[in-house]
Amino acid sequence: MAEYKASVKEVLDNALNGRETANYEFPLFTKHGTRREILLNATTRRDASGAIVGVVGVGQDITEKKAAERYQFAEQAKSRFLAAISHELRTPLNFILGMLELLLEAQLPESASKIISDIFTVSNLLLNLINDILDLSKVEAGKLELSYFPFDVHSTLSHALELVSFQIQQKQISLSLQILPGVPKLVMGDSNRFRQVLLNLLTNAIKFTPSHGKVTVISKLVEEHEDRYEIMVEVHDTGIGIKTEEFGNLFTLFGKLKDDRAKNSNAMGCGLGLAISKQLCEVMDGRIGVESTYGVGSKFWFTITVKKLGDSDVVANTSLINALNEESTSTGAKRILLVEDNDFNISVARAMLAKHQHVVDVAVNGAIAADKFQTGSYDVIFMDCEMPVMNGYVATSRIREIEKKNAVTKKTPIIGLTAFAMKGDREKCLDAGMDDYATKPVSRATLLRMIKKWCGDGKDPTPLTDSHAFIASIDITCKSGQDNLCLTDSPVEVEPQLFRFTEILARNGYDQEMALENLDSFICSCHNSVDKLREGVETGRFADVRVTAHALKGAAAFIGAEKLRVCASRLEKQANDETTTEPELFSSLEELEETSAVLIDSIKRWRAKDGAI
Numbered sequence: 167m168a169e170y171k172a173s174v175k176e177v178l179d180n181a182l183n184g185r186e187t188a189n190y191e192f193p194l195f196t197k198h199g200t201r202r203e204i205l206l207n208a209t210t211r212r213d214a215s216g217a218i219v220g221v222v223g224v225g226q227d228i229t230e231k232k233a234a235e236r237y238q239f240a241e242q243a244k245s246r247f248l249a250a251i252s253h254e255l256r257t258p259l260n261f262i263l264g265m266l267e268l269l270l271e272a273q274l275p276e277s278a279s280k281i282i283s284d285i286f287t288v289s290n291l292l293l294n295l296i297n298d299i300l301d302l303s304k305v306e307a308g309k310l311e312l313s314y315f316p317f318d319v320h321s322t323l324s325h326a327l328e329l330v331s332f333q334i335q336q337k338q339i340s341l342s343l344q345i346l347p348g349v350p351k352l353v354m355g356d357s358n359r360f361r362q363v364l365l366n367l368l369t370n371a372i373k374f375t376p377s378h379g380k381v382t383v384i385s386k387l388v389e390e391h392e393d394r395y396e397i398m399v400e401v402h403d404t405g406i407g408i409k410t411e412e413f414g415n416l417f418t419l420f421g422k423l424k425d426d427r428a429k430n431s432n433a434m435g436c437g438l439g440l441a442i443s444k445q446l447c448e449v450m451d452g453r454i455g456v457e458s459t460y461g462v463g464s465k466f467w468f469t470i471t472v473k474k475l476g477d478s479d480v481v482a483n484t485s486l487i488n489a490l491n492e493e494s495t496s497t498g499a500k501r502i503l504l505v506e507d508n509d510f511n512i513s514v515a516r517a518m519l520a521k522h523q524h525v526v527d528v529a530v531n532g533a534i535a536a537d538k539f540q541t542g543s544y545d546v547i548f549m550d551c552e553m554p555v556m557n558g559y560v561a562t563s564r565i566r567e568i569e570k571k572n573a574v575t576k577k578t579p580i581i582g583l584t585a586f587a588m589k590g591d592r593e594k595c596l597d598a599g600m601d602d603y604a605t606k607p608v609s610r611a612t613l614l615r616m617i618k619k620w621c622g623d624g625k626d627p628t629p630l631t632d633s634h635a636f637i638a639s640i641d642i643t644c645k646s647g648q649d650n651l652c653l654t655d656s657p658v659e660v661e662p663q664l665f666r667f668t669e670i671l672a673r674n675g676y677d678q679e680m681a682l683e684n685l686d687s688f689i690c691s692c693h694n695s696v697d698k699l700r701e702g703v704e705t706g707r708f709a710d711v712r713v714t715a716h717a718l719k720g721a722a723a724f725i726g727a728e729k730l731r732v733c734a735s736r737l738e739k740q741a742n743d744e745t746t747t748e749p750e751l752f753s754s755l756e757e758l759e760e761t762s763a764v765l766i767d768s769i770k771r772w773r774a775k776d777g778a779i
Contacts, residue, residue: 174206181208181221191228203229255296261513263289283336312449313678316475317357319397320345323385326364333372340380348387350395355472358678359446363454364399366439367466371403374464379404393474396452400467408458416456417444443468499523500545500621505535505561506583507553508717510691511606514684514724515548518610521680524617532561539565544578545621548613549600551584554713558582559598566599579620583608606720610680665765666726685773688725689766692718696762699737703755711741711751730765733758 177187190206205228211220266286270279327343334341364383371381381403388396408416417440440454447454451471458464502519506512507530516526527542529535533556535549547565551558562580569577582595582603595603601620604612670681695718702711715738722731737754740746 177206177208178221178223181210181223182218184210184218186210201229202227203232259289259293259296263293312356312359314354314356314473315678316352316354317360318351319349319353319360319385319472320351322357322361323364323383323399326361326368327383329365330368330372333369334381337372337375337377337379339372339375339377342380342382344382344384346384346386348390349385349397350387350472350474352475353395353472354475355470356450359450360470360472363443363446363468363470364401366443367399367401367468370439371401371405371464371466374405375403376405388469394471395474396469396471398467398469400465402463402465404463407460407462408456408464409460410458413456413458416440417454499525500617501525501527501543502617503527503529503535503538503542503544503547505529505532505547505553505558506550507531507713508550508691508721509694510687510721510724511550511717513687513691515608515613517680517683518613521610522614532556532558532564535561536564536568539578540568546617547578547580548616549580549582551582551595551603552713552716554710558584558600559594562599581616581620606723665769666728670725682773685725685769688721689769691721692730692762692766695721696759699755699758702741703751708741712738715741727765730758730761733761 173190174192177190180187187206187208190208192204192206194202194204196202205226207224207226209222209224210218211222213219263286266282266289269282270286274282323343323345327341330341368381368383375381381401384400384402386398386400388398390396444454447468447470452469454466454468456464456466499522502524504512504515504519504526506515506528512528512530516528519526527538527544529538531553532549535547536556539547549558549562553561556564562582565580566577579602580600582598582600583606584595584603592603602616604616665685670684695714698714699711699718702708702714715734719731719734719738722728722734733754737751737758740751740754
């Protein structure tokens with residue numbers, strides 16, 4: 167400690183020479199050997215004539231303060247790390263789950279199907295664990311917030327049961343839902359958090375219920391107030407039951423049952439789910455609890471408080487929900503050929519369509535699409551117009567030739583997807599043999615509407631409520647200057663029009679979970695596109711630059727990233743213009759790279775704070 171003694175002496179000597187020191191920190195050890203952190207301020211003392219007559223030294227013990235600062239810094243670092251790593255893991259895992267779902271739908275040998283189903287089950291458990299870790303980081307950081315949107319309580323309950331149907335079939339468990347009279351249908355609240363708590367209780371019930379057991383979900387209205395409802399959901403099971411002395415351990419972090427039968431039930435988990443569910447219920451002004459008879463079964467219950475919708479909100483939301491329900495259920499599951507070369511567009515469209523049980527086959531250019539059509543059977547084709555190798559117009563003509571050669575009596579509907587919306591584009595699609603066209607970026611409602619129109623009764627459904635009018639009608643307000651970023655109050659400062667989460671929500675039928683997955687997919691797609699653009703410009707492959715810039719322009723438009731869309735559009739035009747100079751191309755590329763980097767960083771920062779589910 168000799169160096170600190172010398173430094174303190176130097177501080178005091180400097181003060182004697184008129185050079186004062188503020189906030190000098192150094193350690194000090196007590197006679198018992200305990201380390202203390204000291205803050206020293208040394209002030210020069212002068213007499214009436216201004217001559218230096220001494221030093222005033224004030225020492226303050228800041229040991230506890232420094233410890234608190236170190237703890238806070240460590241907690242923040244941990245939370246940031248958990249949030250970042252959770253998001254990095256979620257993106258590839260969502261892709262794996264999507265591919266596994268497609269494999270499960272394929273006609274595979276029984277042994278292969280069993281292996282794939284096991285991988286699918288474990289992957290879902292891993293995704294749940296990642297989500298729990300992410301929520302834990304937000305709980306500990308005090309950043310667990312709700313996103314209020316109108317939602318259908320009855321449909322959310324039914325959808326939650328559909329999500330566990332695969333597990334139910336595997337264990338041959340009976341699952342039923344009872345919605346008692348009085349439970350409101352349309353409310354304002356966080357449907358994703360509501361579903362998350364319910365799914366947590368459902369998966370636990372299935373996990374601890376033996377084969378041929380029974381799980382029952384009951385929803386009831388607890389109390390109705392002038393502006394809100396209190397709703398209760400109960401999950402009953404005929405599982406192993408819980409000892410009374412274990413109740414206090416259930417809702418604590420990493421709390422797990424110690425019962426031997428629980429260990430032998432192949433239960434997986436780390437004791438986060440119920441603790442996070444408790445936190446979620448409390449944030450939603452609710453409660454959570456359990457009743458159980460050991461060896462007989464359990465009843466877990468929770469309550470949440472949701473807001474009532476005004477009359478105008480009910481009209482708007484009913485229109486939206488009815489339209490979506492009508493479009494998604496009236497046609498049944500269809501086999502769809504998606505012809506698209508952009509990874510992001512493929513991911514988004516496949517997720518939108520798969521959500522409504524449609525089976526999606528993908529071709530990355532027109533030539534592959536024609537080959538697939540010749541050997542396969544499809545109810546409808548969504549055809550991108552601009553693609554490498556063979557564009558959508560030529561591919562459509564090729565498909566029509568195949569139909570004519572095979573003398574088909576009913577031709578397959580082909581819907582053109584184009585980023586252009588100029589006069590004459592529709593005629594160009596129809597002249598090529600397409601039946602209809604939609605302008606990119608395409609919303610889920612548009613895709614479903616097209617399927618209903620061409621695979622249903624042939625009538626063009628009434629368009630859904632305009633997204634911007636709908637958002638205004640439900641009176642969702644944002645912090646001034648932040649409405650281009652998200653619907654919740656956020657301290658993250660970004661340049662206006664970097665991206666618009668409201669637009670992504672509207673394109674996904676106000677499905678927040680899918681909208682957030684779109685953002686994650688966009689990040690991966692954007693990285694790849696920027697790398698391809700750099701390679702294309704440097705090697706002089708301007709045709710590739712034009713195609714890649716065109717695809718990136720569409721992806722940027724989908725998430726409302728106006729500045730990136732403009733940059734991509736400029737680069738696309740320059741790559742198509744023979745008079746463009748090399749410095750102009752590189753200048754536009756560098757601006758696009760800088761814009762995309764700022765955009766992705768902003769998305770990640772917003773996802774880490776407000777956009778995680």
